[in-house]
Amino acid sequence: MHSFALDRRTLIRSAALGGGGLALSAALPAWARSGTPGLAGPMSVVSGEQIALSIGHASLRVGGRDGHAIGINGATPGPVIRLKEGQKVRLAVNNTLNEETSIHWHGLLVPFQMDGVPGVSFPGIKVGQTFVYEFPVKQSGTYWYHSHSGMQEAMGMYGAIVIDPAAPDPVAYDREHVIMLADWSFMHPHTQLRKLKAQPGYFNMQKQTLSGLLAGKDQSASERRIWAGMRMDPTDISDVTGATYHFMVNGHDSAANWTGLFAPGERVRLRIINAAAMTNFNVRIPGLAMTVVAADGQNVQPVETDEFQIGIAETYDVIVEPRADEAYGFIAEAIDRSGQVRATLAPRLGMVAPIPPIRERPLLTMKDMGMGDMAAPGADASTADHAAMGHAMPGMDHGSMKMRDPAVAPQVKMGPGVATLSPMPMDRTGERPTGLEKVGHRVLTYRDLKSLAPNPDKRTPSREIDLHLTANMERYMWSFDGEKFSENTEPIPFRHMERVRINLINDTMMPHPIHLHGHFFELVTGSPGHHPLKHTVNVLPGGRVSFDLTADELGDWAFHCHMLLHMMSGMFRVVTVRHEEDAA
Amino acid sequence: MNAMTGMSEGDPAIGTAPAPAPPGDHAADTVFDPAEMARAREALRRENGAFSGSMVLFDLAEFQARKGRDGYRWAGEAWFGGDVERLLIKTEGEGAFGEPIEDLEIQALYSRAISPFWNAHVGLRHDIVPNPSRTYAVLGVEGIAPYWFHLTGQMFLSDKGDIRARLEGSYDERITQRLIFQPRAELNFSAQDMPVIGVGSGLADFELGARLRYEIRRELAPYVGVEWSRKAGDTARLARLAGEDPDAVSFVAGVRVWF
Numbered sequence: 001m002h003s004f005a006l007d008r009r010t011l012i013r014s015a016a017l018g019g020g021g022l023a024l025s026a027a028l029p030a031w032a033r034s035g036t037p038g039l040a041g042p043m044s045v046v047s048g049e050q051i052a053l054s055i056g057h058a059s060l061r062v063g064g065r066d067g068h069a070i071g072i073n074g075a076t077p078g079p080v081i082r083l084k085e086g087q088k089v090r091l092a093v094n095n096t097l098n099e100e101t102s103i104h105w106h107g108l109l110v111p112f113q114m115d116g117v118p119g120v121s122f123p124g125i126k127v128g129q130t131f132v133y134e135f136p137v138k139q140s141g142t143y144w145y146h147s148h149s150g151m152q153e154a155m156g157m158y159g160a161i162v163i164d165p166a167a168p169d170p171v172a173y174d175r176e177h178v179i180m181l182a183d184w185s186f187m188h189p190h191t192q193l194r195k196l197k198a199q200p201g202y203f204n205m206q207k208q209t210l211s212g213l214l215a216g217k218d219q220s221a222s223e224r225r226i227w228a229g230m231r232m233d234p235t236d237i238s239d240v241t242g243a244t245y246h247f248m249v250n251g252h253d254s255a256a257n258w259t260g261l262f263a264p265g266e267r268v269r270l271r272i273i274n275a276a277a278m279t280n281f282n283v284r285i286p287g288l289a290m291t292v293v294a295a296d297g298q299n300v301q302p303v304e305t306d307e308f309q310i311g312i313a314e315t316y317d318v319i320v321e322p323r324a325d326e327a328y329g330f331i332a333e334a335i336d337r338s339g340q341v342r343a344t345l346a347p348r349l350g351m352v353a354p355i356p357p358i359r360e361r362p363l364l365t366m367k368d369m370g371m372g373d374m375a376a377p378g379a380d381a382s383t384a385d386h387a388a389m390g391h392a393m394p395g396m397d398h399g400s401m402k403m404r405d406p407a408v409a410p411q412v413k414m415g416p417g418v419a420t421l422s423p424m425p426m427d428r429t430g431e432r433p434t435g436l437e438k439v440g441h442r443v444l445t446y447r448d449l450k451s452l453a454p455n456p457d458k459r460t461p462s463r464e465i466d467l468h469l470t471a472n473m474e475r476y477m478w479s480f481d482g483e484k485f486s487e488n489t490e491p492i493p494f495r496h497m498e499r500v501r502i503n504l505i506n507d508t509m510m511p512h513p514i515h516l517h518g519h520f521f522e523l524v525t526g527s528p529g530h531h532p533l534k535h536t537v538n539v540l541p542g543g544r545v546s547f548d549l550t551a552d553e554l555g556d557w558a559f560h561c562h563m564l565l566h567m568m569s570g571m572f573r574v575v576t577v578r579h580e581e582d583a584a
Numbered sequence: 585m586n587a588m589t590g591m592s593e594g595d596p597a598i599g600t601a602p603a604p605a606p607p608g609d610h611a612a613d614t615v616f617d618p619a620e621m622a623r624a625r626e627a628l629r630r631e632n633g634a635f636s637g638s639m640v641l642f643d644l645a646e647f648q649a650r651k652g653r654d655g656y657r658w659a660g661e662a663w664f665g666g667d668v669e670r671l672l673i674k675t676e677g678e679g680a681f682g683e684p685i686e687d688l689e690i691q692a693l694y695s696r697a698i699s700p701f702w703n704a705h706v707g708l709r710h711d712i713v714p715n716p717s718r719t720y721a722v723l724g725v726e727g728i729a730p731y732w733f734h735l736t737g738q739m740f741l742s743d744k745g746d747i748r749a750r751l752e753g754s755y756d757e758r759i760t761q762r763l764i765f766q767p768r769a770e771l772n773f774s775a776q777d778m779p780v781i782g783v784g785s786g787l788a789d790f791e792l793g794a795r796l797r798y799e800i801r802r803e804l805a806p807y808v809g810v811e812w813s814r815k816a817g818d819t820a821r822l823a824r825l826a827g828e829d830p831d832a833v834s835f836v837a838g839v840r841v842w843f
Contacts, residue, residue, distance in 0.1 A: 113615040119628025121612055123620040150631065195802070197667075198639040198842065202802050210759045228731045231701060404700075416668060416697035462599040472700045474728065477667050484633030484667075489625070493606045501598055556611040560632075570633025578607050 044073065047082040049089055053103070055125075055147075056096035060156055060184060062246045062253050067186050069156035070097065070147070077180050077251055077275070078145070078159030085140040085166040091133040093125060100124040100149055103133070104517070104558075105161065106313060107143040107297050107535040110135040112555025115517055117148045120558050120574055124149060140165035141297025142271040142315045144180070151189035154277035154564050158182070162271060163297075170452060171293045173269035173319060177260035179343065181283075181310070181332050183245040183276040192240055193565050196476045203241040206338060206361045207233065218363060230403060232420075234364040235336075236473055236509060237434060239565060240278040242339025247279065247332060249343035257352065258343040264325050268345070269293070270318050274310045277564040280511060280538065281332040282309050282436060283316075285345065286356060288328050290318040292444060298520060298533040299452035308444035309335060309433035311513035311538030313562040320345070327351035335435050335511075337361040362435035368509045369403065370422020370542030409507070412468050413482035417570075418507070419472040425505045428543035429525045434511060446545075447525045449532035455522050457499060457550045458529070464501035465492070469539060469561070469571070471508040477569060478508075478561065484570025491574040492559065494551035503546045506539045512566065513538045514545075516575065517557040521547040536562060551577045638664045639842060644676075646838025648811070653680035655834070663695065670695045672705055677713075688713040691722055702727035709740055714781045719743045732756070747775035748783075762799045766809075769793070777818060782826060784818020797840055805840040 046053070058071025072078025083089055095101045102124050104116035114135045118124030125131040146158035160178045185192065195202040208218045219227065219234065227234055252258035262268045270290075274281060284290075284307040291304045294317035302319070310316055310332075322328055327346035334340060342355045402423065406414050409421045429446035436443045471478045478484075494500060501524070504514055515536040522531035524546040531548070539545045554577050561571035612621050642660040657678040663670040672695040679685040693707030702725055709720040724738035733755050740748040754768035772788045795809030811834045815823045820830035 112611050117628075119621070119624035119626075123612075123616050123624045193635070194637050197635060197637050199802060205761045207758055207761060209761060210757060210765075225731070231728060231730060231732060416700055419700040460597045460599065462601040463603065464598050465603070474701060475667055475697065479633070486629050486633030489629050491606050493604045495604050498601075498604075501595070554611070568632060569635065572632040576607050576611070578604070580604065 044075070044079040045082050046073075046079045049087060051081065051089060051091045052094070053078070053091060054094045054096055055101045055103075055157065058156065060251065062184055062186075062248070063255070065186065067184065069184075070101075070152045071156055072103075072159055075251070076156030076158070077182070078157070080159065080178055081145065081161045083137045083161065083163045085137055085163055087137050089133075089135065089137055092130050093133065094130040095125045095127055098127055100126055101147055101152060101157075102149045103145050104148040105133075105143065105145050106515070107141075107315070108135075108161065109138050109518065109520075109553065112518060112553070112557060115555075115557065117517065117558045120517075120556050137163060139163060139297065140169075141294055141299070142178075142273065142317050143297050144273045144275055144313075144315065146275065148558070151277075151564065151568070153275075154183075154185075154189040156182075156184070158275040160271065160273055170299055171269065171317070171319065172267060174266040175262060176269040176271060177345075178250070179258075179260070179270050179272045179330065180248075180250050181272070181274045181276055181279075181281050181341070182248040182251075183240070183279040183334075184248055185240070185244040185246070187244050189277065189564065192244070193476075193568060196239055196565065200239075200473055200476045201233065201236070203239065203243045204233075204235060204336075205241065205243045206336065207235050230369075231474065232364075232369065232509065233473075235361065237336035237362065237364065238279065238334060238338065239476075239510070239563070241336055242334055245279065245334070245339060247276075247281075247334060247339050247341035249330065249332065249341050252343065254340070254342040254355065259349055259351075260330075260343070260345050261349070262322055262345055262347060264323055264347060266321070268320050268322065270320060270330075271315065272310060272318065273315045274312050276312050278312070280309060280311050280335045280433075280513070282307060282335055282433075283330075283332050284308075285320060285328050285330050286353070288320050288322055288345075289442075290320055292449070293317050293319055295449050295532055296520070296534045296536060300532055301450045301452055301530070303444070303448045303450075304442070305444040305448070306441035307436060307439065309436060309538070311511065311536060311562070313513055313515050313536040314534075314538065327353040329353035329355060331356060333358065335362075335433070337435065359435075359439075362437075364434070364509050364541060367426070367428075368434070368541035369420065370425045370505075370507065372424030372426055409466075409468050409481075409505070411466065411481055412470060412507075415482060416475060417472050417477035417479050417484065418470045418482045419474065420509075421468070421470075421507045422505060422542045422544075425507075425542060425544040427546070428540040429523065429545060431540065431543075433538070433540060446523055446532070446537075447527075449523070449525065450527045450530040451522075451532050454529050455531055455533075457548075459499045459550075461499045461501040461548055463498075464503060466503045466505060467492075469504060469506045469508060469512050469514070471510070471566075473508070473510075478563075478566040478571040479569075480571060480573055485572040486570055489574070491556065491576040494549070494575065494577045496551060496554055496577055496579045498551045499548060500551065501546055501548050503544055504537070504539045505544045506541055509541045510563075511538050511540050512571070513562040514560070515562045516549070516559050518553045518555065519549060519551070519557070521549045523547050553577055554579070634666065636666050638662065641840075641842040643840055644838060645841065646807075646809075646836045648678075648834035648836050650832050650834040652829070653682055655680040655686075657836075657838075665695075668697045670703075672707070685713050687711070693722060693724070695726075698725075699727075701729075711781075716780060718746075718781070720746075720748070746778055748788075749773040749775075764797050764799065764805070766795045766797065766807075767793070768795070774819075779822060782819065782822045784820075784822055786818065787816045788819040789813065789815040793836070795836065803842050807836075807838055807840060809836045810834070811836055 060069040115121040143161040330343040520533040640662040644659040648655040659676040672693040674691040677688040693705040695705040720740035726736040793811035797805040797807035815830035
C-alpha cells in the first residue's frame, strides 16, 4: 500500500522555528502546501492502487468542546484520496463501528456494484467486515466520498477525492488547496429530525417578529397577513441552522482558522467541496476575484465571479491570484445567514483578514412559491409580493395561481405530504440564488457555466420526464411526486444509452440539491453543445431545472435530494438503466 | 427577465417515446446474495421516509391565583407514530388546592392526517372526575387554519347518550425570537342538561386567556398570564345552586414543556 500522511503540526512547528516553514512545505506535493494553527488533526493523503480505509469513531473538537464523530482513518474529514485518471484502484474499507456502514464515491463513474449505496448497489459493510471497492478511474477532477448509511455523513464521515488528469491539465496553477465545507452539530442528526417533526421551525431563530415589524424590518403588516393567510413562512430558508451548527472548513471553525498558504503572484487552485449535511453556502473571498474552472469535477470555460452559492454535494474549482503580501478571508456563509465560517489564504501562518459581518437574512418571495415572474426583477421582494398578490396580475388566470391546484401536476399523489404545488415554476438557472439577488458584485449563476469540451451526445432527447420535488414543511414531510420512498419504491426506468430530458419541478420553498448517482447530466442552460456536466443540481425554490441524460451506465442507481434529512424523510428514488430486452 | 422563462419548457423537438417498463429485477442481486440485498432494500425503504417518533407536550401546566382558593390546571398531549397515523393521548384537568380535584379527563385517540394542515381523530374520552365518571366516544379535527390559528374541534357522545362539544383555538404572536404572546379560547357545549355533573344545555362554559411565555429552549418555556373562565346559561345556574361562583379571573404562572 502506498500512502503517506502530511502532519500539519510538523509543518507548524517548522514554521514556528522561523524561515524553514515554507522551505519545508515546498518539498510537499503542491496541493498539500497548507499550514494551519488549528487544533484538529490534519487531512492526510492516500493514493496509489491499493488504499486501505478504516471507518471508526473519531472525535472532533469545536469551540472548546469534544464531539463524537464518525471518521475515516481516525479523523474527520477523512484523508484526501489522490488518484490519477486511467489507473485502477482497490479501496479496502474496514468497518470498526458497531453499526453498518458504506462509502459512496460522489461523482465517480464506477460500476453500479461499487457505488456504495446499501440496498441499491450492495448490501452495505457489516460490523467488523471489510469491503473491497475496485474500479478503473475513468475521469479527473475534484470529487468527494461519504457514508450512505443512516446519518453517518452528518457525523463527519466524508473526505475529498482529487483525480489528476491523464492528459495535461487545461487549468494552469502553481498550488492547490482542498476546501471542504461542512456543518457540525453536537445534537445527533436523528434528534434533529425528531425535533423538526415535532416543531418544523425548531432551528429557525430568525423568524419575523412583532418587534421587527415595529422597528420597520422585514415584511410590512399587510404582506405578513398575506403570507400568514397562506400559512407560509418567508424566513423558512434552512431547516437546520446556525442555532445548532458550527460551520467548518476542513474540520476547522472560524476560530481554528484553517489557513492555506500562497506566495504572492501564484495562481492558486481551490478545490471547494460542500460536504455539509443540511447547509448550502455562499462563498466569497473579499478582495479576490475567483475564476471558476470546474463544476462538479468537470472543466468549464473559465468564468470570473465574486461570489457563488454552492449547493450541498456540489464542487467548484476556482483559480485565485492573490498578488498582495496579505491575508484574504475565505468566507462561507450559510444561505439563511444563521452563521458563517472563515478560513484564510495567506502568505504566512498566523495572518488573518477581517471577518465581514454576517449579512442580513433574506426573505423568500412569491417567486419562491413558484408564482412565476410576477415579482418585478430587481424590485424589493416585499413590495413586489404585495403587488403580485393584490393587484399586478392583469390577464393572469387567477384559477391557475392557486397554491395547490392538482391540475398543474397531475402525476403528483396528493395527500397531507403535499402542501403546495408551484403554479408557474420558472427556469431559474439564470437567476442569482436565494439571498444573493441584490449583492453589489458579480454572482455566479448556472447559466455562466459552459462545458469546456463540447457535449459528446448531440442527440435530441427521445422523451422527457417531469419529477416534482414535493413537501409539507409544517409536517416536515419530503417526497418526490408526493410519495416518500418508503411508500413507493418503484424505480424510474431508463433504456441503456437512451437520451432523456428530466425536468425537476420544485414545489417547495427550499432549494433542493438533487444528485443522480453514476452519471453526469447536462444542465439545460441555454448553451447547447456546451451545457455544463453535473452530478448534483440545486433546484431553486419554486423553480424548475431541466437536464439531459444519456443513460450510459447500466445498473441501479440512487437519485435523491442531498439535504440529508430530506432524503431520510423520503426524497429518494432508484433509477434503473437496462438493455431494452432485459426489461421485465 | 421573461426571456429566460420557458427556455427548457416544451421543446417541440423532444420526442414522445414511451418509458420502458420498470425492470422486475435488481441489478445488485446478480453480484451479491439476493437475500442479503432484499434485507438491505427493506432497510433502505424504511430509512427513507418511514419515520416513527413521538412527542410529549404539556401546553399548560400552571398555578392559578384567584379569589378564594388558588388552583392548578394542566393540558397536555402526546403522540406516537408516523407522519400520517398517530396514537394521540390528551389529558387535561384542574382543581383548587385543598379540595378534591374538579376535572380530570383523558382521551385516547387514533389521529390521521387528512390534509396538509388538518388531522382527524376518533377515540375515547374518559372523565375520571367529575363523579360519576363518564366515557365518551370522540370525533374531532385539529390543525392549523389560515393565519396560523391552531384550532381543535371535538364532538363527544357519552355512554349515557349525552352529546357535548368543545372548540379550542390559540395563536402564537412572536414578539421576539423567544418571547411569545398567546391568546387562547375554549368553549364547551352540551346538547342536554346533565345535572349530576353540573352541566346545562347550550353553551356550558368558556375560557379566554392570554399568556406570555419565554422560550429558554424551544422545549422549555415558563409563562405568566391571565385567564377568565365563566360558566354560562344553565351551567352557571347549577353552579350558583351549588354555591360556586360561575365567574373567575385567574392570574396564572406555569411552564410549557415538551420532549
